[in-house]
Amino acid sequence: MQNTDGRKRSATAPDRGTAVPDRLLSAATRLFAEQGFERTSVQELVSAAGVTKGAMYHYFASKDDLLYAIYQRVLAMQMERLNGFAGAEGPVRERLRQAAIDVVHTTVDNLDDTRIFFRSLHMLSADRQIAVRKERRQYHERFRAMVEEGQRQGVFRADVPADIAVTQYFGAVHHLSTWYRTGGALTGGEVGAYFADLFLAGLSPVESAD
Template identity: 60%
Template structure:
């Protein structure tokens, strides 16, 4: 990390008190961007299907754009202290709850099917997102937006009444 950042260990620890803090910031930086963008989609004056599709595609694109950070975090998250782990889980839960609220809004309004519980729908989508680092390659056949469009379309097809 210090080599990639072009700083000394001392300089790095000037900004981060511990490896734990650094690992948390790697994750939190991406999640902050994703949360802001999700809030914008959720609060937009658009039909629920368009808002959910936008949010579902956006989390894929922003994850791919930050794939190195995502890979570092998901491969190293077991190293987090219990306190930081709890904090990360709370931040992720807040994001997932906001996303789930979009699914529930569509289900309650009759736009989406209630056949599959909203929690399972959210877990399904984010399972795909969290595994992008295991198979997506920037030099592969699909752009981030193409992957995002496919996954968002799969999600919406699964929710059709």
């Protein structure tokens, strides 16, 4: 196997102590990110996971099922964490900051999933594409609700539509997979803190010059 830059890459040995569905998801995430969904065969998947085709088809009817499961896994995790921040007590500014940091941190922790999302979403059936986009939209709406909460309280400026602020923020988050490299100078949490502070600075009320 080779990396995308042409260098030889040693295959990762499957963890036999891990449940079969998790091994398949792990192998699929790595292979889909490295060589693309359409260029990854079922045989490569099962070999990388250390299972038989029969075992794979027991849990997943097709490669499409694996691709869909990859999307659902991260979205569900991020939504659960966001609900925790949104529903917590305390100032909305701090809750939004923690949520903004978290989405960057969890995206960096799952960069392969992000790469797959933007490269291969169109490979899913139309119904599943709609379902994935709906779940992502629900995340954005929950995030936006905190911005709107702060605007009602006067904590955030109200002259900037919440939709615009959130769309701009997630535009930056969604591009992390194009430039962030694991092992670089900044951790995911540190990048998240910079992103969040810039985001909140843009939402801060503008003081009038008297």
